[in-house]
Amino acid sequence: MKKCLIFVLFALFTQAVVAEIQVTDVWVKESIPGTNTSALFATLYNTTRKPTELIKVMVEGVDKAELHTHNEQDGMMQMRRVAAIDIGARATVTLAPGGFHVMLFQLKTPLKAGAEVAVEFRFSNGEHVAAVAKVVNPHQTGDHQHHH
Numbered sequence: 650m651k652k653c654l655i656f657v658l659f660a661l662f663t664q665a666v667v668a669e670i671q672v673t674d675v676w677v678k679e680s681i682p683g684t685n686t687s688a689l690f691a692t693l694y695n696t697t698r699k700p701t702e703l704i705k706v707m708v709e710g711v712d713k714a715e716l717h718t719h720n721e722q723d724g725m726m727q728m729r730r731v732a733a734i735d736i737g738a739r740a741t742v743t744l745a746p747g748g749f750h751v752m753l754f755q756l757k758t759p760l761k762a763g764a765e766v767a768v769e770f771r772f773s774n775g776e777h778v779a780a781v782a783k784v785v786n787p788h789q790t791g792d793h794q795h796h797h
């Protein structure tokens with residue numbers, strides 16, 4: 650009887666841990682002094698056979714977060730708000746500078762490189778995925794990084 654209960658608890662636990670949507674590489678741009686906006690990026694992988702959509706992102710210390718995309722209009726790159734970001738079956742969608750991003754408005758405190766903020770991604774299939782975003786200065790990372 651006891652063994653059986655332990656098995657049930659284990660099954661419940663594993664079910665809660667295995668996310669259908671995997672969220673990785675979550676990062677936020679360091680905010681520019683004098684502004685209270687920033688942008689958040691991530692890689693989203695839909696492990697299921699059903700398409701889903703990213704519909705909302707909640708970020709610690711941020712009052713307003715909108716899903717945005719970039720598109721070219723008359724030779725100019727412009728940002729546009731979207732209601733949702735489609736993620737096909739077994740597909741990966743990358744939110745990256747120049748493409749999809751989560752625009753953050755009304756930051757309560759400036760975002761400093763090296764800090765971490767709690768984030769929750771909400772999908773149209775009802776799944777909520779918690780993640781931790783690293784605050785990054787995009788000019789201090791990547792191939793151009795200098796080691797002092």
Ligand SMILES: [Cu+2]
Nearest residue numbers: 717728750752
């Ligand atoms: Cu934007």
